[in-house]
Amino acid sequence: NAGxxxxxxxxxxxxxxxxxxxxxxxxxxxxxxWYRQDPGMGLKLIYYSVGAGITDKGEVPNGYNVxxxxxxxxxxxxxxxxxxxxxxxxxxxxxxxxIYEQYFGPGTRLTVT
Amino acid sequence: QKEVEQDPxxxxxxxxxxxxxxxxxxxxxxxxxxxxxxYSRKGPELLMYTYxxxxxxxxxxxxxxxxxxxxxxxxxxxxxxxxxxTYLCAMTTTAGNTGKLIxxxxxxxxxxx
Numbered sequence: 709n710a711g712x713x714x715x716x717x718x719x720x721x722x723x724x725x726x727x728x729x730x731x732x733x734x735x736x737x738x739x740x741x742w743y744r745q746d747p748g749m750g751l752k753l754i755y756y757s758v759g760a761g762i763t764d765k766g767e768v769p770n771g772y773n774v775x776x777x778x779x780x781x782x783x784x785x786x787x788x789x790x791x792x793x794x795x796x797x798x799x800x801x802x803x804x805x806x807i808y809e810q811y812f813g814p815g816t817r818l819t820v821t
Numbered sequence: 822q823k824e825v826e827q828d829p830x831x832x833x834x835x836x837x838x839x840x841x842x843x844x845x846x847x848x849x850x851x852x853x854x855x856x857x858x859x860y861s862r863k864g865p866e867l868l869m870y871t872y873x874x875x876x877x878x879x880x881x882x883x884x885x886x887x888x889x890x891x892x893x894x895x896x897x898x899x900x901x902x903x904x905x906x907t908y909l910c911a912m913t914t915t916a917g918n919t920g921k922l923i924x925x926x927x928x929x930x931x932x933x934x
Contacts, residue, residue, distance in 0.1 A: 712864075739920050748829050750909060750924035751865070758919060766921060798864050807920030808853040808913060812864030 710734055712813035714799050720819045721789045729784040729816050731799030739802040740782040741766075741810060742774065744795040751798065757782055789820045824848050827910055827925025836934050840897040844910035844925045847891065851912040851923075854886050856895045859907045859927070868908070869895070900932045 715730045733740065738759045743751040753766030757776040771793060773785040786793060796817050800810040827844045834840055842856075853872055857865035869884045871877045871893075877884045883896040893912075897904055910925040 741920070741922075748926055750825075750827070750926045751911075751922075752924075753921055756919065756921060764919070800864075802920050804918075807918065808855050808870050808911075808922075809867045810865075810920065810922065812866065814864055815862075 712799055712801055712811055714797075714813040714816050716816060717814070718817045720821065721786075723789060723791065723820060725789050726785070726787050727789070727818075729786070729797055729799075729818075731782045731784070731813060732780050733782075733799075733801045733811075734780065735801055735803075735811065736779060737801035737811070738779065738804050739807055739810075740776065741800040741802070742772070742782070742784045743798045743800065744768065744793075745798060745815075746795050754784065754797075786818075791820050794818060794820045822847055824923050825910065825912060825925045828928055829926045831929040831931060833931045833933060834900055836900060836902060836932055838900050838932070840900050840904070840930060840932075842895040842897075842908050842910075842928050842930070844893050845891055846893070846912055846923075848912070848914070848923075849888075849891070850914040850916065852915050853913045854884070854893050855911040855913075855922070856882075856884055857909040857911055857924075859909060861906075865909055897930075900930075902932050902934050905931045 742754040755774040799813040855870040859865040909927045911922040
């Protein structure tokens with residue numbers, strides 16, 4: 709039982725490049741979330757999904773896109789990477805009856821130069 | 822004004838000390854109050870949660886919520902070096918049942934042997 713897995717662990721992008729951060733869960737949770745964490749800034753919600761086929765914006769969605777075609781996968785797409793997107797990205801999941809208890813993946817460290 | 826404010830520290834205490842971590846918030850609609858613990862280069866994990874006002878105790882940890890003052894606290898008794906981590910408060914409303922968490926900036930705690 710792997711829980712929440714994220715790939716890659718680290719990535720360096722050049723300005724203007726695109727990439728997809730992968731998130732997969734095997735807990736059969738309906739709710740999934742993408743956060744970014746900047747030093748001293750806590751976590752900010754980028755996008756979230758309450759089930760397959762349903763996504764919505766969080767606090768900081770600009771420059772990102774998501775899709776949710778299955779319960780297990782919730783990829784985050786960065787288009788035209790900018791230095792401001794340098795951050796640590798966390799994917800999280802939650803059960804419908806316990807949305808306050810979110811289970812986080814190990815994170816992806818992204819640097820845009 | 823940020824919705825959730827948390828003193829980023831860092832906080833350094835000797836082993837065995839009582840630690841007090843605090844957050845203030847501005848949104849009176851928050852109903853769930855959580856404390857997440859994050860070890861270095863790991864994803865956050867839920868430590869405790871409280872629904873509405875009151876106290877909750879779990880071993881050496883006590884969470885308090887004072888909705889009248891919009892103030893929450895986490896107390897750690899008999900602190901151990903293994904408690905060294907970043908502690909993040911988080912809050913959410915029950916509106917829409919989306920689980921959108923608003924995090925504080927996190928307080929970094931070091932417990933010295």
